[in-house]
Amino acid sequence: MTVLVLGGTGEARELAAALVGAGVEVVSSLAGRLTDPVLPVGGVRTGGFGGVPGLSAWLAEHAPTAVVDATHPFAAGITANAAAACSATGTRLLRLQRPGWTAGPGDDWRWVDDLAQAATVVRGTAFLTTGRQGVGAFAGLPGRVLVRCVDPPTDPLPAGAVLVLARGPFSVADELALMREHAVDVVVTKDSGGPMTTAKLVAARELGIPVVLVRRPPLPAGVAVVPTVEEALAWLR
Structure with a gap:
C-alpha cells in the first residue's frame, strides 16, 4: 500500500507516523507556505501540484492506493482539487477533518x-x-x-x-x-x-x-469524511 497524505496538520502527521509504523509507504504533501514547518515522518514533498491537472498527472504516474486529505479545514482549494483529481483518476479518497468547536456555557x-x-x-x-x-x-x-x-x-x-x-x-x-x-x-x-x-x-x-x-467552507459532495486518525486508519485497512 502507498498512501498520499495531503498534510500540514497535526492529524496528518499523526496519521503518517501510524502508517509508517505499520510498514506502509507514505508520501506527505505540504503546501510550502511556512518557512519552518513541522515535518512528518516518511516521504515528504513540498509545494503545490499545479491544480487539478498537476495532481491528476501525479496520481496517474505514482498510482497510490489511496489519498487522505488531512489538510486544514479552511484549505478549501486543495480539498476541491483533491476531489476532482481523484475522481478523474479513479483514486480512492478520504477526507480526515477534525470536528468544529461547540459553544459552551458562558461563551459569546x-x-x-x-x-x-x-x-x-x-x-x-x-x-x-x-x-x-x-x-x-x-x-x-x-x-x-x-x-x-x-x-x-x-x-x-x-x-x-x-x-x-x-x-x-x-x-x-x-x-x-x-x-x-x-x-x-x-x-x-x-x-x-x-x-x-x-x-x-x-x-x-x-x-x-x-x-x-x-464558519468552515463546505466540503465537496460525495467524499467520505472521518473525524479521527483512528477512523482514517480503519478506512485504509
Missing part, C-alpha cells in the same frame, strides 16, 4: 461566513488569530489590532496593528496574559476545531470577551 460567539464579514462586525481592540493569509480583509480597521501568526503576513496590515509571531499551542494563562496586556475587546478566529488552539476561546470566556468565528 458571533458566527460569520468569511473574513470580510468578520471585519464588518469587529468593534474595539481586535485580536486576530486567523492566520497570515487573509489578514488584508482587516486592513481598514481603525484603532489597535493584535495580529498573531507563525510567519509575517504579506497582506497589508491595519494601521494600528501589533504583530506577534508565535507558534502554538498556547496555554490559557498565556492567552489571558496576552489579552489583558493588549486590552483586547474581541477575538477573531476561524472554526479550526481541535484542542491545539482552544485556549484562546477559554480565555475569552473567562474575560467575558466576544469571539467572532468564521
Whole structure:
C-alpha cells in the first residue's frame, strides 16, 4: 500500500507516523507556505501540484492506493482539487477533518461566513488569530489590532496593528496574559476545531470577551469524511 497524505496538520502527521509504523509507504504533501514547518515522518514533498491537472498527472504516474486529505479545514482549494483529481483518476479518497468547536456555557460567539464579514462586525481592540493569509480583509480597521501568526503576513496590515509571531499551542494563562496586556475587546478566529488552539476561546470566556468565528467552507459532495486518525486508519485497512 502507498498512501498520499495531503498534510500540514497535526492529524496528518499523526496519521503518517501510524502508517509508517505499520510498514506502509507514505508520501506527505505540504503546501510550502511556512518557512519552518513541522515535518512528518516518511516521504515528504513540498509545494503545490499545479491544480487539478498537476495532481491528476501525479496520481496517474505514482498510482497510490489511496489519498487522505488531512489538510486544514479552511484549505478549501486543495480539498476541491483533491476531489476532482481523484475522481478523474479513479483514486480512492478520504477526507480526515477534525470536528468544529461547540459553544459552551458562558461563551459569546458571533458566527460569520468569511473574513470580510468578520471585519464588518469587529468593534474595539481586535485580536486576530486567523492566520497570515487573509489578514488584508482587516486592513481598514481603525484603532489597535493584535495580529498573531507563525510567519509575517504579506497582506497589508491595519494601521494600528501589533504583530506577534508565535507558534502554538498556547496555554490559557498565556492567552489571558496576552489579552489583558493588549486590552483586547474581541477575538477573531476561524472554526479550526481541535484542542491545539482552544485556549484562546477559554480565555475569552473567562474575560467575558466576544469571539467572532468564521464558519468552515463546505466540503465537496460525495467524499467520505472521518473525524479521527483512528477512523482514517480503519478506512485504509
